[in-house]
Amino acid sequence: MKNNRCLMGALLLFASLAATAQDVTEFMVTQPGTLSELVPQEEYTTLSDMKITGTVDARDFFFIRDSLTRISSIDMTEATIAACEVEGTAYAADAIPANAFSRPQESFGMNRMTSFSAPLSTRSIGDNAFYLCNVLRETNVESLQELQYIGNGAFSRCNRLRQFVLPASVVEIGDAAFAYDVVMMSFDVAAGSSLETLGSDVFRGNAQLGALDFSAATRLSTIGDYAFASCSNLSAVELPQSVGSIGEGAFMYTAVDKADWTHLWSLDIVEGSMFYGTTSLQQVRLPQSVQEVRTSAFFGCSSLQEVSLSYNLTFVGDWAFSGCTALDSIFCPAQTLPLVGYEAFDGVAVENVTLAVDATKMPLYEADMDWGAFHIVGIDVSGVGLTKVSVAKVVRGSQSLLLTTQKEMAQVAVYDFGGNLLSQVAVSGCDAVVALPVSGARYIVRIAYADGTTEVVKR
Structure with missing residues (x-):
């Protein structure tokens, strides 16, 4: 009897596995835009796992989105995407269309889809393609060696997407592409990355991200406004030397504790609210190329102790260091006295802050209404303007x-x-x-x- 039970259990397990394998329904699309003709209508609300081969276009994506309400996984790795026009809108070949699996205006995303594998020839992922696909866990994006563009909001609010590997071919990531992916813990950039642009709000609100390393993206030049804002667990972001523009509020309300940007030789402006409210920040070192620190750049950075300003600095904006109550020392090698904006050091006991300046410029700083309130010391800063010696x-x-x-x-x-x-x-x-x-x-x-x-x- 015991042997019979074991045999019966094994047969049931085999049958279960076979049924699981057979549950993936394959569709061969020979004419783009005709997937709807291949899926029996009675399966619209029961079809769960599908594999699509052949050639599809935007109409097939929209059919899946609007009609196949219980889809869990889609495999298109052996398919290609053709160009088409839908209601006056042109959709490119080799591109997952905008709103492929979402209707943002209705706050709708395919909320049963856990896995999607794109055609290997995919070159772009359209705006809001996976927006609000809130159980999406797996994609094959890291295998898309032709992918160049990830659109605005493409993976925004994918609340089960824990990790992502960016292929080396990607040149641009659009605004809010990964915003509010609340369980994302890792985002890795492949060696030899071609990435040049990170859009605004790109990782905004990703509370589980602990660290980001873009050092492999040696062409990265532009980081948009609020790119990492409200990533409340983000303690470190490694940037390549190529970065020359970082947008307003990029690091506000993060957990970054140190900003050593001395290698960012093309950066000339620290934009407003850059580290606003980042109470963990303790040390800042700016490259000698920086000319302006704008409004509220370090507002409320209550743990900030050390700041190294730049040789070419001309302006410190309104409230730039307001609320930096732990500030202990500033190194300012600027050769021309930087203008200081309204309440730039509000709440700071400046008389207890050591301001180290070029010894030959001490009288200039001492006579100034703003800088003169600090405890000023003079040092030899000859050579500090040589920005490319590190x-x-x-x-x-x-x-x-x-x-x-x-x-x-x-x-x-x-x-x-x-x-x-x-x-x-x-x-x-x-x-x-x-x-x-x-x-x-x-x-x-x-x-x-x-x-x-x-x-x-x-x-």
Whole structure:
């Protein structure tokens, strides 16, 4: 009897697996736009898993969206997409059409579809294609080696999409493409990425994202307004040197604790509300190319302690550092006195903040109504304007500072924030260990290179 029960169980399992395999219904579309003629009407409300081969167009996508109400998975990997025109709107070949599986004006998305595999020849994903497909878990986007564009809102509010791998071929990601994907935990960029543009609001409201690394996207130049805003768990975003424009409010209400942008040599403006309300932010280092820090850029960054401004800075906007109550030190090598906007440092006890400036410009800062309120010290900043000389790694050690640079050093000098010389050593090579009087303290380090250039960094 026991053996019979085991045999019966095995047969039932086999039958279940066979039934599951047979549940995927295949449709061969020989004439684009005719999928509706191939699906029996009585299956409109029962069909769950389908595989489509042949050639489809936008009409077939809209048929699935509007008629197949219980679809769970769609496999189009062996299909191609043809161009067509629907009600006066042209749809391109090799493009998943805009609103393919959603009707945004009705707040509708296919809320049973868990898996979608696109044709491998897909070159673009249209605006709002998967908007509000709130149980979508799996896509084959990382396998789409021809994909160049992901449209506005394409995957917005896909509330079960946990991870995404961006193929190297993608050049542009549109506005709000992944906004409010509330369980997304990872977004990976493939090596050799062609990405040039991240749209506005692209990841806005993704509360589970912990870190993003775009360093592989060496062509990335533009990041839109509010791109990462309200990603409340986002602690780090790695950006490539190529970035020259970061939009307003891009990092507001995130968990970023450090912004070391010294390598962003093309960035000339820190836009308004850039880190607004980012209470975790402790350190900011701007590239020497920055000319303006605009309105409320660091408003309410209550943990911000250290700020390195730029050699070319001309303007600090209204409320730029308002509410930065932990501010302890500012390094400002600007050669022309930067204008300071209304209440730029409101709520900051500026008399307790050390402002390190070019020693030759101290009288200029001391005489200014705004800058003169700080505790000003003068230091040697010669060479700091050389924006393309960078320290590869600075590690604070136990009573010593390890420097590793990208070219040969000749001398290293260490100053405190009062401008006092603490240590000076001759160096030959790209590595140096400099003794420090107090472990873990903050210092200004001046490096003289063998080629005659110098650089000032702050730790």
